[in-house]
Amino acid sequence: MGKNELHPVISVRLFKNEKCFGPGINELLKRVEEHKSLRSAANSMQMAYSKAWRIVKDSEQALGVKLLRSTTGGVGGGGAALTPEASKLVEAYQNYLVALNSAANTLFEETFEEFLK
Amino acid sequence: MGKNELHPVISVRLFKNEKCFGPGINELLKRVEEHKSLRSAANSMQMAYSKAWRIVKDSEQALGVKLLRSTTGGVGGGGAALTPEASKLVEAYQNYLVALNSAANTLFEETFEEFLK
Numbered sequence: 001m002g003k004n005e006l007h008p009v010i011s012v013r014l015f016k017n018e019k020c021f022g023p024g025i026n027e028l029l030k031r032v033e034e035h036k037s038l039r040s041a042a043n044s045m046q047m048a049y050s051k052a053w054r055i056v057k058d059s060e061q062a063l064g065v066k067l068l069r070s071t072t073g074g075v076g077g078g079g080a081a082l083t084p085e086a087s088k089l090v091e092a093y094q095n096y097l098v099a100l101n102s103a104a105n106t107l108f109e110e111t112f113e114e115f116l117k
Numbered sequence: 118m119g120k121n122e123l124h125p126v127i128s129v130r131l132f133k134n135e136k137c138f139g140p141g142i143n144e145l146l147k148r149v150e151e152h153k154s155l156r157s158a159a160n161s162m163q164m165a166y167s168k169a170w171r172i173v174k175d176s177e178q179a180l181g182v183k184l185l186r187s188t189t190g191g192v193g194g195g196g197a198a199l200t201p202e203a204s205k206l207v208e209a210y211q212n213y214l215v216a217l218n219s220a221a222n223t224l225f226e227e228t229f230e231e232f233l234k
Contacts, residue, residue, distance in 0.1 A: 004134055006180075010217075017121055027134075089232070096209040096228040100127070103220040113215040115206070 006115055008108045010101055012093070019094065020062040025055050027080055029067065029090050037079040038068065065089075123232055127218055129210070137179040138210065146184065146199055146207050152178050154196040155185065182206075214228045 014021040033040035041117050042052035067086040071079045082090070109116065123138045130139040149156035159169035177184050184203040199207070206220065 006133055006137065008213075009130045009132055011130070012221075013126045013128070014123055015126055016123055020123065039136055040183055042122065088180045092228050093231065096125075096224060099228065100221055104129075105215045106221065107213060111209050111216065116208065 003066055006112065008104050010085065010097075010104045012097060015095075019063050021059055021089065025067075026057045026090060026093050028052055028055060032068065032080050033082055033087075033090075036081065037070065041080075063089075067084060123229065127214075127220050127221045129214060129217065131210075133179060135179050138176055138206065142184075143177045143207060143210050144171060145169055146203055149185065149197050150199055150204075150207075153188065153198060158197075180206075 009024060013019055013023075026039055027045065028038075028047075031044050032038055035041045036082060037048050038052055038056065042049045045052075055070055065085045066083050067082045068087075069083050071081050130216050133138045143156050144162065145155075145158055145164075148161050149155055151162060152158045155169055155173065156166050159166045162169075173185055182202045184206075185197045188198050204206060
């Protein structure tokens with residue numbers, strides 16, 4: 001599918017009673033993994049630390065699972081790392097997006113065939 | 118899947134170079150079909166008429182397709198109806214959502230199996 005052809009963009013949010021997980025918290029967790037700190041992860045997304053903290057807390061509460069753990073560093077240290085549950089969740093979400101996008105593209109070509117001529 | 122169990126909510130937007138179609142314009146067109154007027158459709162969504170008009174124009178321009186046609190009424194009349202292209206698009210989008218959600222639920226149970234225990 002060329003970039004200028006009509007194509008679907010799928011977005012996935014996970015809910016229980018309320019929203020638990022989506023593109024924002026997923027990106028934030030991936031960046032915590034990379035930067036080993038919530039503050040640096042937030043900075044790298046031009047997001048206020050307080051907002052990042054709130055996003056993590058809201059997701060933890062909705063899921064009923066702890067997503068981040070503190071790591072102690074050297075002087076002025078104190079970073080963050082993903083809990084095993086968060087790592088599994090990020091991986092599952094990523095795998096899910098890949099599988100779903102593949103299904104979405106196939107279904108799209110079937111359903112929108114006449115718009116793609 | 119129970120409503121309190123973890124479940125995916127999928128949102129679909131259609132793009133060419135830019136966004137062409139999504140949940141907002143789809144809902145608006147369905148309501149034009151029902152109310153036979155863009156103004157009444159907008160009202161029924163608590164949306165300003167000017168905003169509804171802008172959404173239709175933006176989508177028409179991005180798709181390169183006319184979505185609404187004027188219908189003449191009686192005194193003070195003048196309503197709107199979907200063009201054949203808009204009807205086909207709304208139908209295809211609806212069919213696509215049904216098929217995609219079905220695929221999304223199956224894939225979700227496979228991918229998130231361990232989170233659903």
